[in-house]
Amino acid sequence: MFKALRLEEIYEKMVSSEEYKTGGWRTFKPVFDKEKCIDCGSCWIYCPENSIIKKGKADYDVDLEFCKGCGICANECPTEAIKMVLEEK
Amino acid sequence: MEVAADIPSYVKCRKVCKAKLSANRCFKFRKLLKKVSEEELFSKGHRACSGCGAALALRLALKAAGKNVIVVQPTGCMEVVSTPYPETSWKVPYIHVAFENAAAVASGVEAALKALGKKDRVKVLAIGGDGGTVDIGFQALSGMLERGHDVVYICYDNEAYMNTGVQRSGSTPLGAATTTSPAGKVSFGEDRPKKDMPRIVAAHNIPYVATASVAFPLDYMEKVRKALEVKGPAYIHVLAPCPPGWGYDSAKTIELARLAVDTGMWILYEIENGKERITYKPTVKKPVEEYLRAQKRFRHLSKDIIQRIQEEIDKRWKEIFES
Amino acid sequence: MLKEEVVEEKKVKSYRDIMAGSKAVATAVKLCDVDVVAVYPITPQTPIAEYIAELVANGELKAEYIKVESEHSALSACVGASAAGARTFTATSSQGLALMHEVLFIASGLRLPIVMVNANRALSAPINIWNDQSDAMASRECGWIQIYVETNQEALDSVIMAYKIAENKDILLPVMVNMDGFVLTHTYEPVEIPSKELVEEYLPKYEPLISLDPENPVTMGAIADPNYYMELKYSQVKALENSKDVVKKEQEEFYKLFGRKYDLIEKYKMENADIILATLGSVSGTIKDVIDKLEREKGYKVGLVRVRLYRPFPKEELLDALKGAEVVGVIEKNVSPGIGGGALFNDIKSALYGKSDAKVIGFVAGLGGRDIPPWDIEKAIEICTLAKKEEVEETYWLGLRRW
Numbered sequence: 001m002f003k004a005l006r007l008e009e010i011y012e013k014m015v016s017s018e019e020y021k022t023g024g025w026r027t028f029k030p031v032f033d034k035e036k037c038i039d040c041g042s043c044w045i046y047c048p049e050n051s052i053i054k055k056g057k058a059d060y061d062v063d064l065e066f067c068k069g070c071g072i073c074a075n076e077c078p079t080e081a082i083k084m085v086l087e088e089k
Numbered sequence: 090m091e092v093a094a095d096i097p098s099y100v101k102c103r104k105v106c107k108a109k110l111s112a113n114r115c116f117k118f119r120k121l122l123k124k125v126s127e128e129e130l131f132s133k134g135h136r137a138c139s140g141c142g143a144a145l146a147l148r149l150a151l152k153a154a155g156k157n158v159i160v161v162q163p164t165g166c167m168e169v170v171s172t173p174y175p176e177t178s179w180k181v182p183y184i185h186v187a188f189e190n191a192a193a194v195a196s197g198v199e200a201a202l203k204a205l206g207k208k209d210r211v212k213v214l215a216i217g218g219d220g221g222t223v224d225i226g227f228q229a230l231s232g233m234l235e236r237g238h239d240v241v242y243i244c245y246d247n248e249a250y251m252n253t254g255v256q257r258s259g260s261t262p263l264g265a266a267t268t269t270s271p272a273g274k275v276s277f278g279e280d281r282p283k284k285d286m287p288r289i290v291a292a293h294n295i296p297y298v299a300t301a302s303v304a305f306p307l308d309y310m311e312k313v314r315k316a317l318e319v320k321g322p323a324y325i326h327v328l329a330p331c332p333p334g335w336g337y338d339s340a341k342t343i344e345l346a347r348l349a350v351d352t353g354m355w356i357l358y359e360i361e362n363g364k365e366r367i368t369y370k371p372t373v374k375k376p377v378e379e380y381l382r383a384q385k386r387f388r389h390l391s392k393d394i395i396q397r398i399q400e401e402i403d404k405r406w407k408e409i410f411e412s
Numbered sequence: 413m414l415k416e417e418v419v420e421e422k423k424v425k426s427y428r429d430i431m432a433g434s435k436a437v438a439t440a441v442k443l444c445d446v447d448v449v450a451v452y453p454i455t456p457q458t459p460i461a462e463y464i465a466e467l468v469a470n471g472e473l474k475a476e477y478i479k480v481e482s483e484h485s486a487l488s489a490c491v492g493a494s495a496a497g498a499r500t501f502t503a504t505s506s507q508g509l510a511l512m513h514e515v516l517f518i519a520s521g522l523r524l525p526i527v528m529v530n531a532n533r534a535l536s537a538p539i540n541i542w543n544d545q546s547d548a549m550a551s552r553e554c555g556w557i558q559i560y561v562e563t564n565q566e567a568l569d570s571v572i573m574a575y576k577i578a579e580n581k582d583i584l585l586p587v588m589v590n591m592d593g594f595v596l597t598h599t600y601e602p603v604e605i606p607s608k609e610l611v612e613e614y615l616p617k618y619e620p621l622i623s624l625d626p627e628n629p630v631t632m633g634a635i636a637d638p639n640y641y642m643e644l645k646y647s648q649v650k651a652l653e654n655s656k657d658v659v660k661k662e663q664e665e666f667y668k669l670f671g672r673k674y675d676l677i678e679k680y681k682m683e684n685a686d687i688i689l690a691t692l693g694s695v696s697g698t699i700k701d702v703i704d705k706l707e708r709e710k711g712y713k714v715g716l717v718r719v720r721l722y723r724p725f726p727k728e729e730l731l732d733a734l735k736g737a738e739v740v741g742v743i744e745k746n747v748s749p750g751i752g753g754g755a756l757f758n759d760i761k762s763a764l765y766g767k768s769d770a771k772v773i774g775f776v777a778g779l780g781g782r783d784i785p786p787w788d789i790e791k792a793i794e795i796c797t798l799a800k801k802e803e804v805e806e807t808y809w810l811g812l813r814r815w
Binding site for chain 2: 450475478480482488489493497498515518625628630636637
Binding site: 016018026039068069074 | 115118119122123125127129131132133134135136137139140141142144145148149171173174175176177178180303306332338339340341342343344
């Protein structure tokens with residue numbers, strides 16, 4: 001006999017989409033040059049994946065588990081402190 | 090406060106920045122950005138395409154709204170990418186019902202909050218694409234606006250039915266090639282101009298209407314905040330470029346969204362209690378060709394059509410910025 | 413005081429009145445303390461929309477009344493309101509129900525305990541505002557619990573029971589109460605109005621199991637791919653099947669408190685009947701009269717089952733009721749084009765298959781408000797009598813006029 005789920009069980013099974021790592025979609029990954037960073041926050045605010053991590057003052061990094069490698073951060077960085085480099089897997 | 094003027098690419102860093110903004114403005118932008126909530130209510134792991142403008146529109150809207158909102162979405166890209174059962178990207182209560190009825194569902198949610206005495210604590214935010222808003226969802230939206238429900242409706246406009254693979258919508262601009270308005274020997278693509286949805290919404294005499302762009306996040310978030318504050322219906326129409334649908338490299342999403350504003354293709358304004366205000370005036374008016382040539386959907390356009398589009402823009406530009 | 417005495421006292425506060433079916437429904441909505449009503453007027457449902465609007469305008473019903481711009485939005489707003497934890501009501505008819513069709517599936521799929529009254533009316537084209545049950549029958553696969561009532565009293569009582577059934581935590585499904593347009597909605601009958609206290613005793617305040625609440629965010633209406641869709645559908649369909657026992661239980665509870673007895677199927681003169689008619693809704697009154705007349709005049713032994721609960725289908729109860737029948741004649745106000753007869757005829761035939769040797773004959777009658785006079789029912793009974801001895805057609809249309 002297959003189990004019919006009660007409504008609450010259907011909802012209890014739901015999890016955050018963070019269970020699914022979109023990092024695998026990536027071809028290029030952003031690499032940060034801290035020296036050039038002026039802490040404007042553009043990369044952070046423009047990331048559609050909210051995958052830019054604020055580590056400290058003028059210190060940003062990327063969450064490679066989720067970054068899809070779109071390149072918006074690099075394109076928007078006013079000081080060219082972010083470079084997209086081909087990722088070797 | 091002209092928040093929109095302080096977009097990052099105009100930030101003046103003494104050594105490298107190409108923009109010509111004052112140091113003062115640069116400082117202001119950075120200061121404001123620091124105040125933006127770090128709480129992410131739209132989770133990672135959503136299945137939106139790389140560089141999706143609409144996903145950014147959602148993320149920013151939720152940053153501005155905070156967690157005391159109920160989100161209602163019609164069927165569309167953002168609904169599909171954010172709720173593949175048993176996963177969800179939503180950290181706020183969320184409901185999707187069908188394609189054409191988000192505004193009606195939101196009306197019901199709002200009425201329930203009123204009836205249950207929760208209205209003061211919880212806001213209702215409907216977020217639909219252009220298809221679900223200006224086409225199939227238009228009637229329900231008009232009803233919701235006319236009845237005066239206290240709901241904020243955000244339309245993320247990527248100018249076609251992207252979820253089903255780029256078919257034209259009422260929001261598709263003149264000349265754009267889509268799969269149902271392809272360019273051909275006797276066709277230059279979409280042969281009708283874009284439906285002026287914000288104006289149609291404004292004709293309902295609701296307290297707040299605004300246009301926005303994902304390239305101007307502070308301006309956009311400020312508008313969302315304002316919209317949530319007003320009593321009664323509010324509407325924000327945010328332009329959200331779509332890399333596969335428009336045909337450009339995913340890194341250029343913000344660049345294109347900004348170019349749309351700088352060429353006059355998309356005007357940033359708000360109408361508060363009937364009073365209209367331009368929230369951002371481009372420092373330099375760029376030729377529309379620059380915007381069109383950057384996208385595959387316009388690549389087939391002849392000089393004539395581009396000229397026609399430019400003339401339309403010039404007319405509007407004159408009305409808005411030079412009157 | 414004993415519990416019984418308390419109930420007695422509350423019963424005393426009940427009163428009788430003569431009212432149209434639509435007012436009986438509006439009164440039930442008031443008694444159930446509905447939070448959100450979203451209705452769009454359509455003939456013959458209109459007076460329901462009007463009576464409720466009046467109740468809200470007078471402050472007799474403290475509810476949000478959403479004056480929606482279409483039936484599609486009416487049900488959509490109910491979905492939103494119900495999802496947000498409110499007790500909700502809508503009413504419609506015919507084209508309106510057809511326009512709601514898409515959302516009907518979603519309301520049941522999302523497991524929202526919405527209650528709707530459908531004033532049964534024919535579907536266009538040709539456009540026709542009069543009564544038949546084609547509208548509700550076209551919605552029978554939508555996953556709603558469907559009830560068909562015979563009287564205004566039953567309409568009022570069924571709306572109250574509908575909330576109790578819909579809001580049961582094991583069920584959580586929408587309920588559609590079907591009442592014949594005009595025949596009931598616009599016809600005055602004596603109705604007993606139970607006291608508010610009695611209804612409160614029966615129907616507790618609605619406490620949603622799952623609702624849209626920032627304190628405990630849930631995602632409703634997620635997309636289910638081929639990996640999950642079937643399991644979720646299975647769970648929903650099982651809940652609908654299980655609701656049959658809940659309907660039974662709640663009808664008994666209702667009887668204990670209100671003193672009016674309802675069953676899944678209503679049986680009339682079944683003893684020794686070799687011909688049993690089956691039907692839905694208000695026409696059963698006429699059928700009963702004809703059965704009495706033929707018994708008196710010709711000694712015919714004809715019984716009647718009126719199917720009150722149509723979805724989930726009371727298969728076992730019907731099998732049991734029809735076991736002695738040689739011929740089953742199904743008289744119904746709807747037609748299933750292309751298969752013959754109406755929906756109930758086909759359902760009963762399939763229920764009896766392999767379990768009974770009874771001949772099942774379908775009679776399509778009363779479409780688009782065509783009167784079903786006693787002599788048409790007599791004719792149907794005569795055909796059933798004939799069928800005991802010889803071959804007859806499988807389906808008939810009653811009351812067709814020769815040009």
